[in-house]
Every structure is written in C-alpha cells, then in structure tokens.
Amino acid sequence: MTTGDNRLTYSPLPLRHQVINRWLLSGIFTRNVRFEPMTMEGDVNDWLIKGFSIHENPCRKEFVDQRRASVPELPFAAPPAPGDSVSLWGSEARWDLYFPWGNPRVEESGFYYVPTHMLRYGYTVIVSPTAHQAVFNLKTCGGVALWVNGRLVCDFTPFTRNIEQQTQVEVELQAGENTFVVCHEDLAERDTLYHFTLEYTGTESLEIRIPLTDSETAEAVLRMEEALGRAYFPKDNATDEEIRIVFEQPFSEKISFDVNYVSFFDGKYSMRRELEPGQQYLVLGHTDDFGIDYKYFELVTRIGQAAIRKPFGIELYNSRFQPRNSREMTVAERKRVALECVAELGIPNIHTAIAKLKTGGSPEQSREMILKGLVGIRERRDCADFYLIALFRFWRDYRDSGLFDEDFWAQIKDTILGFRYWIDEPGDDVMWFFSENHALLFHSCQLLAGQLFPDDVFVNSGETGVQRREKAERQLLEWFDRFFAEGLAEWNSNAYIPIDFLGLIQLHDLAELPALREKAKQAMDLLYFYMAAEAHEGYLTSTFGRSYEKELLGNHAAGTTSLIWVGYGVGNVNSTAFNVSVYLSDYEPPREYAGLTELKPEEELEFRLEQGKDGYAKLIHYRTRSFVLSSISDFRPGMKGYQEHVLHLALSPEAQVWVNHPGEIYPHGSGRPCFWAGNGCLPKVGQYKGLGVLLFDIDPAHDADYTHAYFPTHAFTRVEQRGSWFFGEREGAYAAVYAANGLELTQTGVNRGRELKSKGRRNIWLVRASDRQEYDTFEQFIDSVLNMPVDVSTDDLRVRLTDGTYGETSLSWQEPLVVNGETVSVKDCGVKGRLMRKERVASYK
CATH class of the missing domain: 2.60.40.10 (Immunoglobulins)
Known part of the structure; x- marks a missing residue:
C-alpha cells in the first residue's frame, strides 16, 4: 500500500483473483417494511439437515418482485469524500472508509429482528495501466447495481437469502482512473449475510485509490x-x-x-x-x-x-457473586445467589426485571424494562418468544400486588392477545419458528396465554383462549413425543439448552394439564443428565449442534454454566437472564447425577449417544478428571457446514482446543459459520477416547484455503512446538495437536498466540489428550507422541498410527475409524445414550 496526492492507494487483495475491497461506503440506510400477512408450513427440524434456506418467508418474494420491477439510477453526481453526507428515505448518513481487516468481501452482515430493507452505496477508484476489456466476478448476498465511469454495467438481483450468488461483468476500463459506484441492497430477515465481492480476473496490475479530504494525511x-x-x-x-x-x-x-x-x-x-x-x-x-x-x-x-x-x-x-462453598450450599441457596447476580448484572430485559423485583429492586425500574420489552413482542421481533414466555409467571405473581397501575396490565394483556403464536397464523414478520427451541416456546406461550385468558379472542387468529389452549396442548404433546424419540436436534448447544429450559420450566410450573408438567420435568431431568455427564469442571465444553463465538470463547458466561452450578455447585454463577425462571421454580435436578460431575483420578467416563432426526448426530464424549474430548462421528464430511462444532478438547474453561475450517477468513464476523464457530466445509471426524482425527477436503471455491486450531497459549502453563506437533500442559493435563501440512502460530492481531494455522485444502489433523494418570511428566507425554508411528496421506486422505496406549488406529475418507481391528461406531445408543464409567487402563505409569 502507498500514499500520494492525499489519497489512500492499495493493491487489490490477492486471493484467487484480485479483490477490490477498499471503498468509501455510505453506511446502511434501513427502513422497516410491511407485507401482505401470510402463513407458512414445514417441519421444524428439517432445516438443520437440508439448510435454513428451505424456509423462505413469503415477504421476500414480494420484496424481490418489487425491486426487479425498477431500474436503479446513479445515486449522486459529484465524487464523495469521507465525512460528506448522503440522504435517503428521510435520513442522512456520512461517507466513511471501509477497512476490511483481511475480509475479501465488502461486508456489513448483522442481525435484524424485523423485515428491514437495507441499502448502501459504495464508491472507489480503480487505476488501470492500460485501456482494456476487463472481466470481473461479482459475488453477493443481496442485489448489486454497478456503475463504471457513470454507466450502469450491471444490475444483479439474485436475492437468495444468505446464499451467495455470482455473475460475470464485462467492463471497459480506460487507462488511468476509473470510478466504480455500487448500490447494494437486500431484505434483512434476522441473521443476515450482507456483502459483495468484486474480483478482477485479468492480468493487469490494478490499483485502488480512495480519496481523502485536505484535513487528512x-x-x-x-x-x-x-x-x-x-x-x-x-x-x-x-x-x-x-x-x-x-x-x-x-x-x-x-x-x-x-x-x-x-x-x-x-x-x-x-x-x-x-x-x-x-x-x-x-x-x-x-x-x-x-x-x-x-x-x-x-x-x-x-x-x-x-x-x-x-x-x-x-x-x-467478575467473581463477586461466586461463593467459596458452592458444593455445600443447597440448590435453593444457590438459586438465590444466581437470582441476585442477574438482578445486579443482567442485561436489561423482562427476565432481569423479574429478578430485580424478586430481590427487592425498584418496581419502577422493572416496569420500564417490561414496557420496553413489550415493544419488541408487539412488533413481533425475532426471538420475541424468548421474552413473552416470562410474562405469564409475572402476571401470576404480581397482578394483584398493587405495584403497577391498570394501564400497565392492559398493555401486557393487549400484547398477549395480539401475538402471532405459530406459522399457520398470518404474519409479515421474520420470527424464526423452525427449530426445536422456538417451537417449544411458541407452543408454551400459546398454552399459557390460553389458560390465562380463556374467554378472550386472540386477534391474529380469531380464536378464543380455550381454543388456543386445546391447540397448544396437542402441539406440545407432539413436541414431547418427538423430543423423547430424537433428543436435541441442536445437540449439546450451550446457546440453546438454556432456551429449552426457558420453555420447559414454565410448563413444569404453570401448565394445568398434569401430563405436560410431568413431561417437562422428564425433559429437564434428561438435559441435566446430559450436562452432568458431559461437562468438565462444570463447563459444557463439547461438540455442539449450534455454536457461537460467544459461548466457545466464553465458558464462564454461558447459560449452561450457571444451570450446572445451580444444580450441582460446580462451575460458576453468572448473569444469564434467561435462567431466571429456573431460579424461581421449585424444580431441582436429580441428585443422583451429582456424582457424574466429578471423577476420581483413576477413573474414565465414556458417553455415547444419538441425537436428532433418525439419530443423525452420533456423539462420543470421553472424560477424565483432567480433561474432556468430545466429537460427532463422521458427520457429513466434505459438505458445506453451518454452526456445527465437531470436535472439542478442554483441560479447563480457558485451556481448550478445537479444529475447524473457518466459515469466513477474518475474526469477529457475523457469518454462520464464522471464523471460530462452525465449519465452512465439514471434516470427517473419528475419536477413540483421548484421540481425535480430522480429515479435511475443502471446496476449491471457498475463500479459506486453510484450516486452523484454537490453541490459547496464554491458558497453558507450558507450551512446546516440535515440528508439525504443538503441545500444551496445564495442571497435569496434556494436549497435543498435529497437522499434516505443518503448523504456524499466529503472532499478531486479535488471534496472537492462540491460533495454529495450517495451509492447504486437503489436510489431516490429530488431537491427543492425556494427563499424569497416563504419563508421569509432560516430557514423557511429548516423547511418546513424537515416537508414535504416524503414516498420513493428504492425497487420498488417510491416516494410520500406533498410539502408545490405544494401539493401531486408522481412518480414511472412505473407511470408518478402526482401532486394533475394531470399528469405532455409535449405534443403538438412542437419546439416553450408553454411559460407561470405569477404571482407566494403566499405561506409561
């Protein structure tokens, strides 16, 4: 990059072609849009198998038809500069520089709770050494109109929600400077990928020049x-x-x-x-x-x-709410501490408002939080069901308290009666119904609303409360039948187990049908069984059906952490507001599971189970007192991934290791998958006890031509690199990571000292965990691993090794994991799984 004439000058980012990702951007103009209310249909869990795009809100078709019927115009005449203003839809924005931070896309993805028309303008100058016919690949999520030197050369309007589409654009470039202007727009529906990429496919050495004003250097x-x-x-x-x-x-x-x-x-x-x-x-x-x-x-x-x-x-x-004697406290005592933690530190919302009231807080402060929350429910923002569900307990506990005026209660009642409770009701919102947690909450809200107002008419459907209740009871009984047959479609998810509890606890406490109360208890008991069996030191560090960066890197703040702590006194308390109803309930998890949360040094625990439709998620968890290794076996290898987190090793809440193919190649993005959470392309995974094997075959079209491991060196007591192996030790627990294509530790930027990167689209990774029960010293562990015969081939993706403890192990793209001649498989385990707790076999002791 160079400077000159008070302009920023960059070379296009080299990727497969030269990527033009330096622009002046206008900022995003947004306007909420309304559509003809429509109903929808579909299986709530199929999208996890077939992809979220199988469910398209009817409003998208209406938006796309309107947009394609118009021809965009060049939005301005004079070239913009940073700080200049631009107006649209009665609002004003300013032009700003776009800094990609390594992202080849020009991206502003995000989350929008209601249908939102988004539009932004972009401006850049491309300098060509010669006049020539240039060909660009234009990729986009959304629609892009492109002007070059004042002439509209492309109006590409695929508008396939969150699925990138591509076209080629031919442009007459003149020698010297060429102005490029884009109009980029889309309809945002909750999680929204919003980006475009312009790739030059020619051979000329282009430059990008961004104008600055006189006051900048x-x-x-x-x-x-x-x-x-x-x-x-x-x-x-x-x-x-x-x-x-x-x-x-x-x-x-x-x-x-x-x-x-x-x-x-x-x-x-x-x-x-x-x-x-x-x-x-x-x-x-x-x-x-x-x-x-x-x-x-x-x-x-x-x-x-x-x-x-x-x-x-x-x-x-911060640990100021963390008692030192957590295990000695009763469940009720821990619930009280957790409630106080949320009341003081929780995000302001309806759940936190209730926690404040229950701990002696200001009714006026809680009133304002609840009124603000009602706005989102009335607007039918996505995730409105996460908050509506709390109002029924609040109504029961405070309707006759005299703390709030009648207008306040009338607003709550109107909100409940006006809500859209399922996809078979008309709506023009983008609330997400198609997952087990949302289905549970919508059905539970409908049931409790019907119970509360049996004779009132619900305006969106025209049904009475009695009719709503009868319908919801049928839906919930069907939901439970499926849950007990299939388990968690979004297996083990730190993000969504607390949301499941949010619905189940209300049914347990408030449902009038005894069968629903009992089934809710059985479901919560099963979830606590999963957490007790799988968590390490009270933290659910595991393979996940849905993962986010915030839970992977934030074990202390995860909702499951506080649930486990309340139940069994391990882990830590935190301020997750969605757990408030659990803290207020008399429900307590089964005491017999408490023994699963702590193992003796000489013990090992292996848990195999099947989750999801037709048992598609086949899970293995291996725990010792020192570490846990968890994975999903042979899960759609080579296919495009979403938020599936396929293998995870944890020695502590911070000292943890996982391997993935990044869904996007820059940190802290909004993609699903993103940099650390999920996989752009899924690997083939095999696990035997403390050994994990991953085979990657990455789509040639994907931006990320590498794989990487999260390996936070700051969380380990000692770290060693030996060739293609990286080793870490923490408090007598050991971790080893290997990549066939070699490993390089990131030395700068936000992932400094915590990312092991390995180049190549075809690669083989090994993860090995151990501890002092197996090897007396860290040095013994390193020597054993380095002396382990390993035969790998990235050409045909196969590995064969002889582990000092486990013996001969092999895995290939075509064959399953085999250990000492026996195929390692998860079958006939069901949703309750097969739990084996036993003495560990002596090795190098």
Whole structure:
C-alpha cells in the first residue's frame, strides 16, 4: 500500500483473483417494511439437515418482485469524500472508509429482528495501466447495481437469502482512473449475510485509490490501520481485572478513541478512552463495571474526517457473586445467589426485571424494562418468544400486588392477545419458528396465554383462549413425543439448552394439564443428565449442534454454566437472564447425577449417544478428571457446514482446543459459520477416547484455503512446538495437536498466540489428550507422541498410527475409524445414550 496526492492507494487483495475491497461506503440506510400477512408450513427440524434456506418467508418474494420491477439510477453526481453526507428515505448518513481487516468481501452482515430493507452505496477508484476489456466476478448476498465511469454495467438481483450468488461483468476500463459506484441492497430477515465481492480476473496490475479530504494525511491513516490491525487482547477472558487492549508499538501523541460495546442480546453503549503518548495499553475499564458476558468492543478513532473502526471480542467475568462453598450450599441457596447476580448484572430485559423485583429492586425500574420489552413482542421481533414466555409467571405473581397501575396490565394483556403464536397464523414478520427451541416456546406461550385468558379472542387468529389452549396442548404433546424419540436436534448447544429450559420450566410450573408438567420435568431431568455427564469442571465444553463465538470463547458466561452450578455447585454463577425462571421454580435436578460431575483420578467416563432426526448426530464424549474430548462421528464430511462444532478438547474453561475450517477468513464476523464457530466445509471426524482425527477436503471455491486450531497459549502453563506437533500442559493435563501440512502460530492481531494455522485444502489433523494418570511428566507425554508411528496421506486422505496406549488406529475418507481391528461406531445408543464409567487402563505409569 502507498500514499500520494492525499489519497489512500492499495493493491487489490490477492486471493484467487484480485479483490477490490477498499471503498468509501455510505453506511446502511434501513427502513422497516410491511407485507401482505401470510402463513407458512414445514417441519421444524428439517432445516438443520437440508439448510435454513428451505424456509423462505413469503415477504421476500414480494420484496424481490418489487425491486426487479425498477431500474436503479446513479445515486449522486459529484465524487464523495469521507465525512460528506448522503440522504435517503428521510435520513442522512456520512461517507466513511471501509477497512476490511483481511475480509475479501465488502461486508456489513448483522442481525435484524424485523423485515428491514437495507441499502448502501459504495464508491472507489480503480487505476488501470492500460485501456482494456476487463472481466470481473461479482459475488453477493443481496442485489448489486454497478456503475463504471457513470454507466450502469450491471444490475444483479439474485436475492437468495444468505446464499451467495455470482455473475460475470464485462467492463471497459480506460487507462488511468476509473470510478466504480455500487448500490447494494437486500431484505434483512434476522441473521443476515450482507456483502459483495468484486474480483478482477485479468492480468493487469490494478490499483485502488480512495480519496481523502485536505484535513487528512494518508500516511497517518495507514499507520493507524496498521496499528489497530496488530492490536490484541492479551487473553480471551478477563476476570476480576482491568480490560486492556495492547498495541505492539506506543504512539508518540495522545490518541482518542470512541469505544462502542455490545453483547448478543443487548443494545449498543458508548464511552470515550484516551491512549497516552508512550503507553501500549488502552484501558477500557474493569470487569466490575460490566456484567458477566462476552462483549464486542469497537474502537473508533478519527484522522480528519476519516473514521477507522476495528472490533475486538472478549469474555468478561467478575467473581463477586461466586461463593467459596458452592458444593455445600443447597440448590435453593444457590438459586438465590444466581437470582441476585442477574438482578445486579443482567442485561436489561423482562427476565432481569423479574429478578430485580424478586430481590427487592425498584418496581419502577422493572416496569420500564417490561414496557420496553413489550415493544419488541408487539412488533413481533425475532426471538420475541424468548421474552413473552416470562410474562405469564409475572402476571401470576404480581397482578394483584398493587405495584403497577391498570394501564400497565392492559398493555401486557393487549400484547398477549395480539401475538402471532405459530406459522399457520398470518404474519409479515421474520420470527424464526423452525427449530426445536422456538417451537417449544411458541407452543408454551400459546398454552399459557390460553389458560390465562380463556374467554378472550386472540386477534391474529380469531380464536378464543380455550381454543388456543386445546391447540397448544396437542402441539406440545407432539413436541414431547418427538423430543423423547430424537433428543436435541441442536445437540449439546450451550446457546440453546438454556432456551429449552426457558420453555420447559414454565410448563413444569404453570401448565394445568398434569401430563405436560410431568413431561417437562422428564425433559429437564434428561438435559441435566446430559450436562452432568458431559461437562468438565462444570463447563459444557463439547461438540455442539449450534455454536457461537460467544459461548466457545466464553465458558464462564454461558447459560449452561450457571444451570450446572445451580444444580450441582460446580462451575460458576453468572448473569444469564434467561435462567431466571429456573431460579424461581421449585424444580431441582436429580441428585443422583451429582456424582457424574466429578471423577476420581483413576477413573474414565465414556458417553455415547444419538441425537436428532433418525439419530443423525452420533456423539462420543470421553472424560477424565483432567480433561474432556468430545466429537460427532463422521458427520457429513466434505459438505458445506453451518454452526456445527465437531470436535472439542478442554483441560479447563480457558485451556481448550478445537479444529475447524473457518466459515469466513477474518475474526469477529457475523457469518454462520464464522471464523471460530462452525465449519465452512465439514471434516470427517473419528475419536477413540483421548484421540481425535480430522480429515479435511475443502471446496476449491471457498475463500479459506486453510484450516486452523484454537490453541490459547496464554491458558497453558507450558507450551512446546516440535515440528508439525504443538503441545500444551496445564495442571497435569496434556494436549497435543498435529497437522499434516505443518503448523504456524499466529503472532499478531486479535488471534496472537492462540491460533495454529495450517495451509492447504486437503489436510489431516490429530488431537491427543492425556494427563499424569497416563504419563508421569509432560516430557514423557511429548516423547511418546513424537515416537508414535504416524503414516498420513493428504492425497487420498488417510491416516494410520500406533498410539502408545490405544494401539493401531486408522481412518480414511472412505473407511470408518478402526482401532486394533475394531470399528469405532455409535449405534443403538438412542437419546439416553450408553454411559460407561470405569477404571482407566494403566499405561506409561
């Protein structure tokens, strides 16, 4: 990259072609849109097998038809500059520089709770050394109109929700500067991939030039971009300490940052911070100032009119609510502590409002939280069912308390009567019905609403409360039949087990049909059995059917962590607000499962089970007192992935290892899959006890031509690299990671010291876990692994090795995992699984 004429000059990002990903962007204009209310249909779990795109909201067709009927116009005449304003739909935005941070796409993906028309403009200048006919690949999620030198050359409108489409565009490039303008738009429906990519397929050496205003210095912008690109948090978790971002080199002058921070279910907050001259640490605050949560901090600094933005993610935890004698406390005592933790630290919402009331908080403060929550339910924002479900307990406990006026209660009643409770009712919203957790909550809300207002008419369906209740009882009984037959379609998910509890606990406490109360208890008992059998030290570090970065990197803040702690006193308490109803219930998990949460040093526990439709998820969990290794066997190898997390090793909540093919090649993105959560292309996985094997065959069209492992060196006591092996030790537990194509530890940026990268689309990874029960010392473990005969071939994707403890092991793309001549398989285990707890076989002791 160079500078000149007060313009930023870049070479196109080399990928398969030259990617034009440096632009001035207008910011996103949005407007909520309404459509003809329609009904939908479909199986609630099929999308996990066939892909989420099998369910398309009717509103999308209406939007696309309207957009294709129009021809876009060039949105402005004069070239824009940073800080200039642009207007649309009665609102105004400013032009800003786009910094991709390694992303080949021009991306602003995000989450939108209601149907939202999004539109943004982009402007860039491409310098060509010669005049020639240039061919570009245009890829997009959304529709893109492209003007070059003032002429519309393309209006590409595929509008396939969250599925990238591609076309080729021929452009007459003149020698010298060429102006490119795009209009990029889409209909946002909850999780929304919103990006475009422009790839030059020719051989000329192009340049990208971004104009700046006179008040900016191109050199200063480039220096700041470089500094932010290399900045990092020292760890992925901050506990009872200052929160610091580290800059590799100090600045010679004071730098001011606007800091925006946000969590998954909360709004955006802002603060201002200063970095003094010569100081390498930007202090964002103390963990005492925040809840227990995974947060994204966006640093924004300005040079003239140019704003430079960079996101950073970290889990924040403070232990002031954590008792020292958790195991000795009763379940009721732990529930009280957890309730107080949510009341003080929870994200402001309806659940937190109830926690505040139950712990003596201000009724007026809770009233405001609930009224704000009602807005989202009335607008039928996605996930509205997560909050509506809490109102029925609130009505029961506080309707006659005298704390709130009649207008307040009338607003709650109107909200309940006006809601859309299922896909067979008309609607123009984008609420997601197609998953087991949402189905459970919608049916539970309908049941409890019908019970509460039996004689009232629900305006969206025209049915009475009695009719709603009868319908919901049928739906719920069918839901339970499927649940007990199939288990969790989104197996083990840290994100969604708490949401399942959110519905089940209301049925257990409030359903008038005895069969539903009993089935809800059985379901919660089964979920606690899973968690007790699979969690390590009280943290559900496991393979997941749905995963997010916030849970993978944030074990202390996960909803399951607090559920396990309340039930059995292991792990830690946190401020997850969705668990409030569990804390208020008299339900207690089975005491006999408490013994599963702790193993003796000489014990091992192996748990095999099948989950999902037709048992498609075949799971293996292997635990010792020191570590847990968990995986899903042979799950759709080579196919496009989503949020499936296929193998996980944990020595502690922080010292954990997993391998994936990144769904997007830059950290902290919004994709599903993203950088750490899920897989762009799924591997073939085999596991035998503490040994995991992964075979990758990556689609040639995918951006990421590598695979990587999360390996946080800061969380291990000792770390060693020996050739293609990486080793870590923590408190007598050992981890080893191998990649056939070699390993390189990332040394800069947000993944500094925590990413092991291995190049190549075809690769073989090994993960081996052990501890002092097997090897007296870390050195013995390293020597044994390095002396282990390993024969790998990335050409035909096969591996054969002889492990010092487990013996001869082989896996190939065509054949299953075989250990000492026996095929390792998960079959005939069912949703309750097969649990084996026994003495470990002596090895190198």
